[in-house]
Amino acid sequence: MIKKQIVVGLLGFGNVGTGTYQALEMNREAIKEQSGLDISIGKILVRDPQKDRSISIPPGVLTDDAGSILNDPTIDIVVELLGGLHPAGELMLQAMNNGKHVVTANKAALAANFKALEKAAIDNGVQLRYEASVAGGIPILNAIRTALCSNQILEIKGILNGTTNYMLTQMTDHGLAYDDVLKTAQEKGFAEADPTDDVEGYDVANKLSILIALAFGTIVSPKDIPTKGISGITKEFIGEAKSRNNKIKLIATARNNGAGLEYRVEPEEIPFHHPLAGVNNEFNAIFIEGNAVGELMFYGRGAGPLPTGSAVLGDIIDIGKTIVPGRV
C-alpha cells in the first residue's frame, strides 16, 4: 500500500480539538495500517500557546498566528474548530483560497455561509467536509453523501440536541419540572450557563439547515426554519402526552411532500413504539426515509470530545484518501 503523509492544521483546541487530537493519538497506527495514511497535526491555533494544558503537545505546534497555518505549504487540511461565526467563516474561506481542504465541526458558521463555502470548495478544487457539525459522532452526512445516493430522501426526523433530549428524558422518566432539570443539566455540564441556543431550538435549526442542504439539495437559512424550543414544555404537557402513549421530543423535521419541502423544529409527541421514542438522555438519532430503502435510523452520541473528534478524524481520513502525494 502506498504510504501518504497528511499534515493537518487545527484552528482551535477546545473540547472538539482535544477530542480530535486524542482520537488520532489512539488510532494513528491502526489508520496507517488500514488506509496507508500517516496523519500528523502540524500546527494548532490557540489563543495562548503558553497556557498549561492537560495534553502535552510537542514544542512548536501551538501558535497564536492563524496565518502561520493558512500559509504553511506543508499543511494539507485545515480543521476549523473555533466555533462561532467570526472569524471561523473567514478563516475557512481563506484556507480554501490557499488550496487547503477544510473540515469543520462548526454548524453555525457552516449554516450561515453554506453557499459561499461550497462555492469556494468548487472554485479551488478542494474538499469541504462537516460530518461533526450534525449529530456529533453519528456518520449521517457520510451516509447521505454516499450509500443513500441510491435514494431520493422523502423525510428526515432528528433528535439533534443532547441537552434538550436529556432534559425531556428526565422530565418524562422522573416527572420533574423544567426549571429543576435545567438546573441539573447545567450542574452536570450538559447545558450552558446561557442555555438559549439549546432550549430555544436554534442549535437544532442550524443542524437541520445542513441536513436539508445535503439531503434535498436546497439551501434554507436557519433563520427561515420555523423554530420552537422546549422552554414552554411543562411536566403537565409531558404527563398528558404519556397518557396518550407518547413522549415529547424536540424534533427537527424536513419532508418532501411532493409539491415542495416542509421543515420545522418543534417539540412533537412521538408514539412509544416509534424508534425515536427510545432515544434517551444525551443521545441523538436521525430517522430517515428513502424512496427505495424505506425507514432507517442512525443512533449515537451527538456530542462529547471523542465522539465529535471521531467524526472530524473520519473526514480527515476521507479527504486524505483522495490527496495525490506531492500535490502541495
Add this chain to the structure above:
Amino acid sequence: MIKKQIVVGLLGFGNVGTGTYQALEMNREAIKEQSGLDISIGKILVRDPQKDRSISIPPGVLTDDAGSILNDPTIDIVVELLGGLHPAGELMLQAMNNGKHVVTANKAALAANFKALEKAAIDNGVQLRYEASVAGGIPILNAIRTALCSNQILEIKGILNGTTNYMLTQMTDHGLAYDDVLKTAQEKGFAEADPTDDVEGYDVANKLSILIALAFGTIVSPKDIPTKGISGITKEFIGEAKSRNNKIKLIATARNNGAGLEYRVEPEEIPFHHPLAGVNNEFNAIFIEGNAVGELMFYGRGAGPLPTGSAVLGDIIDIGKTIVPGRV
C-alpha cells in the same frame, strides 16, 4: 459535472434483482443529476428469457448465457444476485478476472470465498462491494469502510435476521408458541418452507463472518463461528426473560477483548432499555462500539426487494464514481 455512462450486468433477477432494477428506474434521473452517473442495465442473466414477468424489460436485455455478460466489453460492473454457492462464486471470480467490478448481495458465496474474492479484486485492480449482503438496506458496511476508519472497533452486536426477529417479537408481544409463529411467518412469506438457515442461525453466521472481516480485518469462516439458533426458545423462556425486564433476541456478537476476538451467534437476553431491545419484527439493527465514537446503532429493513436493491445500487454508484471514463 462530467457525465459518465455506467453499464451494469445483472446475474439473477429474483427479488433483489427486481428491487435493484426498480430502485434504478425510480431514481435514475436523480442519480444523474447528483453524481453525473448515467447508469443502465445492459444485460440480465435469467434461466428463461421467455418467461412472463411483472416488469417489462427492453428486448435483448434478458439472456440465459452468463458468458454474454462476463465477456461483454461494454459492461463495467457485474452484479451477482443468484444466491447459493455455485455458480455464484465462480462467476464473480471470472467477472473480476475479466476486469469487471463486482457487486454482490450473496452472503453465503461471499463468506465462503472471502479471501479468494478479495484477492481477485486486488489482483485485477477492480472493486468488490457487498453492502446488501449484511442487513439489507442498512449502510453498515459503508460506515465501517469509510466514516468509522477513525476508530478501532471494540464490539459489534447485531440483529441480522428479520425472520427470527419477527418470530421472537411475536412470541414476546403476544405470548405465542414457537411452532405457531413459525407457521404464521411461513404463511406471510417471512420464513421459507425449510426455515433451517434462518432459525438455526446459519444465515446470521454468514453475515457475522462478513462483518468481522471488514470491522476487525480477520477472516473467520462461518462454520467456525459458534452458532445457536432460536429453535430451542419456548414461550416459557421468553416469559422468564420478561420477568427480568429482558427480551430474547438472536444476537450476532464479535468483540475485541484485548487478547483477541470473541464471536458467536446465539439468543441473548437484552435489557428493555438497550437500543437493540426496541428493534422489532422484521427490522434489523447493528450496535457498534468504537474506541473514539462510543456507541452507535444503525437500524432499518434487513430484507425486501427495494431496501436490498437500494444497497446494491448504492454500491454501483460508489464504484461508478471511481470509474475513469474510457477505461474499458
